[in-house]
Amino acid sequence: MSQVTQASSPFIGIDPVVLDCQDPRELAGFYSALLGQEVDPNGDDDWQSLAEPGLSLCFRRVEGAVPPPWPVSRPHLDLIVEDFASGHATVARLGAVPLDPVEPPPAEGDRRQRVYADPAGHVFSLWLD
Numbered sequence: 001m002s003q004v005t006q007a008s009s010p011f012i013g014i015d016p017v018v019l020d021c022q023d024p025r026e027l028a029g030f031y032s033a034l035l036g037q038e039v040d041p042n043g044d045d046d047w048q049s050l051a052e053p054g055l056s057l058c059f060r061r062v063e064g065a066v067p068p069p070w071p072v073s074r075p076h077l078d079l080i081v082e083d084f085a086s087g088h089a090t091v092a093r094l095g096a097v098p099l100d101p102v103e104p105p106p107a108e109g110d111r112r113q114r115v116y117a118d119p120a121g122h123v124f125s126l127w128l129d
Helices: 024-035 084-093
Strands: 017-021 047-049 057-061 077-081 097-100 113-117 123-128
Touching: 017 024, 024 047, 024 057, 077 084, 084 113, 084 123
Parallel strands: 017 057, 077 123
Antiparallel strands: 047 057, 097 113, 113 123
16 A cells, blocks of 8 residues: 655646637637636736636737647636536637537537637537536
8 A cells, every 4th residue: 555645845836727829818808708707907918817816817929829629639628607508608609619519509418518619729618517
């Protein structure tokens, strides 16, 4: 049986989640509207972030940035919704593209996850709460 021991290295924290994109302002606006969080007013054309405390979501300009094609794209964001119909309607209205499945959600179903691409092509999933 193995024992878990305290690491002797200094504390390692987690940085914000950073999405590379060609237009940080556009992508920050998408996630701001989707998550109901304000965009940090200190951003610029090369860097934007959401202003909420806790784990941050940031957007960095990288010329020619192209996210990996679906279904190769890993890791991705997992977002929780109360129902797929309203979640799907919201992300589609904001410019997300459904990847799996591509058709709108049925009124009833046994599926617990739906996969989308944000306007810059980054993959994210909606999960039922």
